[in-house]
Amino acid sequence: MTSVEPVLDKDGVRLVVTDRTATVTLTGPARRNAQSPALWRALVEAGQALPGAVCVVVLRGEGPSFSAGLDRQGFTPEGFDGEPSFLDLARGTDKELDAAIAGYQEAFTWWRRSDLVTIAAVQGHAIGAGFQLALACDLRIVAEDVQFAMRETGLGLVPDLTGTHPLVGLVGYARALEICVTGRYVQAAEAERIGLANLVVPADQLDAAASDLAAALLGAPRDAVIETKALLQGATRRGYEEQRAAERAAQARRLRDLAGLGD
Template identity: 75%
Template structure:
């Protein structure tokens, strides 16, 4: 949109605010490499999360080109690695403690999308492989084009999905299907994504931007505090016991009622 304000553009990531300041769009903008991911891109994604102004209510993740993200840039597995950083071959020679710190840093690019003060929407087209699949899973909601192809390929490379994708995948599709998807590395196409809950909505590719725009408008319609409280409740629902979740609901509703009646003023 012409009135978007660009806040960040580096390492294959662009962060822009719409004219109202309530919607942020994070764009993977290296279509020549099918938005392949690297530590530099993860650093830029982490920075985008830190830069979000407080008034942002919805963050949309999208990608330029025919593919959402082809996953990890295979340059990671060359002896040279990336400019300014070690190759994964080099990382593998480090201690477990060193690797834990490094991978935790990479994961920050994927964790901020779950914040309870905003709702995040991934607009996914074409291939979303490995790290690309996990980045889509990091968002609260996924609107997918009918050409979408999800796949988790880490296991076939002798690795595991380590960019925070295992928990949301298992929660969405169940343990058995998640295990099968990860171990076989097969493609999950649009129909299955919609049927299993990976996709909230599947639309023709030409309608993807419009569908995300409509969903964003609907997400902005209710009062922000009520939305944030509801997201927080749903984020804990599966982990809580019934008693704990019911107590959390009571506490959240009490906060809302006191706010609506001005009792907290």
């Protein structure tokens, strides 16, 4: 499948599909791609709209910043047009508040699907929700001007958009705690050194580098990529012997498939 027209273009999110690669773009550069519930719903819709042939998804943001985080309008009494503010949600029942946050989190979960490899191409500010959206992807290519920061704790909140699990997995508990509680900036060189970034490139080479990586990822057979991703995702929660068994089972499936004996 080849498409030059957007599959989706709404509420600050655009999805374009070209053969086996999809590109999801945050399209609110005037507000540094600030995030809102409407944008999160559009991200969920983008994930649902992906054709089955898509193997790699690139996530990018228009303008000088990837995403500067939550749109602060959500914390005003007026909130966003047509929906409750975050302050209104706080006045609801525990069940209602939990359901609302769970719905927001859905925008950050589908990037980890085992049938996809996802790449965040990150430039400029990636703050709070922006940092967590970059962490939702499997891989991160960053521009030399990138500035990651987790500012929620300093505002009296916590990172709640699924970012804590991958952050600890990438940099370890102690460093993740320090990054979150201090709210400091993590810039490109440190991001690469501590494992947040797979690659650092000049800002004008970011899109090309993401395209090159996407092309390289498409070189391996899809079923082998899916099995490998599942093995690696499960490695931290399995013991050594469990992981050995998972490797054997995955390899058996691959060998049978290559021999024409698969289901």
